[in-house]
């Protein structure tokens with residue numbers, strides 16, 4: 001079967017089957033033609049198909065050549081009119097002959113289509129089409145400093161590549177087919193290479209010396225800026241491990257402090273195996289303790305294992321809207337089949353522009369952690385985003401309670417403010433953030449590459465942070481959260497803006513350890529802005545979980561003797577450990593938390609049937 005027939009089969013196949021165009025091609029073992037060739041033809045023809053549809057219809061090609069299908073006509077017209085080498089079939093091939101005999105007519109319709117678009121040259125039209133579908137993305141390669149250096153890689157993996165000064169040059173259409181690289185100006189040890197080059201076969205990739213990681217995905221570890229004096233570093237949501245190994249690389253360059261480790265949590269056991277492989281391949285296994293199948297939310301921040309955790313990186317599951325469409329193919333426009341349309345299209349001689357149907361509201365695609373895509377209606381998306389945001393906030397608030405932590409990086413590959421600025425604002429306004437002095441790391445205090453990165457948080461999404469003080473002259477809403485500072489402190493990456501990155505978001509929280517008013521869990525009771533427990537007129541505190549009052553017994557704020565009784569609840573949703581009236585975990589003389597009767601150390605009750613047998617938290 002020819003390249004054209006195979007490609008036609010791919011572009012007309014249901015897009016819901018088998019994921020993205022790339023995965024449909026590369027995952028199809030029955031294809032005879034080289035996948036890269038099929039992908040290039042499918043992608044480029046799709047890009048041009050709106051123009052080529054006019055050309056084919058107005059030239060009446062399908063009426064004259066009944067054996068050519070509408071899809072094939074676009075693919076063949078593309079190569080005839082736009083590919084350097086023309087149609088990739090032997091000169092005597094029937095399909096090639098049947099199109100080439102109409103070359104003059106097709107060419108003149110192509111010229112008309114170009115002039116209708118007010119483009120004086122074909123290059124000008126190409127620029128318009130390229131701009132319409134956004135620039136290509138470079139291949140981002142992070143040199144793993146645990147195993148290699150940039151200089152070493154320039155002499156080996158990138159030998160024969162031409163170095164150019166900007167990422168824009170690496171991506172420029174004019175450089176198609178060239179082997180170009182550029183050293184990134186923001187993230188250390190990061191290289192942008194020409195799109196489409198496959199590095200997975202290189203020795204450096206196989207040995208873990210280079211890691212394929214989008215530039216924006218390198219922001220969190222770089223922004224967190226872990227140092228030897230930070231003690232242990234938690235990566236709360238680790239698999240497949242790009243950021244875990246990046247953290248290790250940064251610390252390796254700075255010199256690990258004795259005993260300093262990266263504690264990597266991954267709730268999904270299957271993904272934890274991938275994490276272990278990646279950490280091993282990157283050579284960071286000796287400094288990384290993986291917690292396979294472990295839910296970060298179930299960790300006890302006060303446990304001895306976390307005593308020296310100074311910084312945490314949180315990259316929780318999100319809607320993945322920043323990566324959706326990265327590989328998306330432009331819509332493939334097909335000319336009307338013979339008999340289906342009699343009028344020439346788009347201003348062809350004597351024609352009217354065909355009335356277009358109002359496009360239905362575009363559904364949104366979300367991507368899960370495994371890359372599976374789901375199409376959602378606007379309403380379903382809203383519900384999904386709200387659920388994700390509440391989970392993301394829970395992870396963030398949990399991280400803010402680690403006793404020695406002074407830095408927390410929060411990131412998503414989502415473009416939705418609901419998962420980004422809104423989560424950051426909610427965290428900054430939380431009692432735990434206020435009590436412990438957490439604030440956003442302001443732009444001017446960020447590492448150079450992040451400080452200089454021009455795309456910042458969405459100010460309008462932060463504006464709700466303060467409608468102005470009473471005197472109207474203050475952007476803080478009396479809660480100490482300044483919208484402008486927060487927006488400037490946040491970093492965004494936009495996949496459409498020509499910088500060659502995926503859609504991404506990162507913010508870093510900091511606090512001064514000595515400014516802390518109180519260390520530990522902020523307990524089960526509602527607190528005011530000052531962190532004081534809110535009580536009714538009778539002095540009884542109100543429970544956060546229910547908004548109802550606790551039946552107080554003597555000495556609620558006393559020495560841990562109080563018993564908490566809740567209305568309408570089983571009273572067992574505050575974790576597996578005994579807590580005092582302030583909600584602090586009660587510990588034995590050895591510092592270990594005391595389990596509630598009938599609970600296992602993993603937070604499940606003994607009679608709960610869970611197969612979480614790999615979870616080894618709290619064991620150190």
Ligand SMILES: C[S@@+](CC[C@H](N)C(=O)[O-])C[C@H]1O[C@@H](n2cnc3c(N)ncnc32)[C@H](O)[C@@H]1O
Nearest residue numbers: 237238239240241242243267268295296315317
């Ligand atoms: C966006 S991915 C992380 C990508 C990773 N940081 C990287 O750079 O390679 C989110 C991961 O968090 C894991 N996860 C979700 N909830 C979790 C939880 N409560 N505790 C630990 N891991 C969790 C998911 O299974 C998923 O593997």
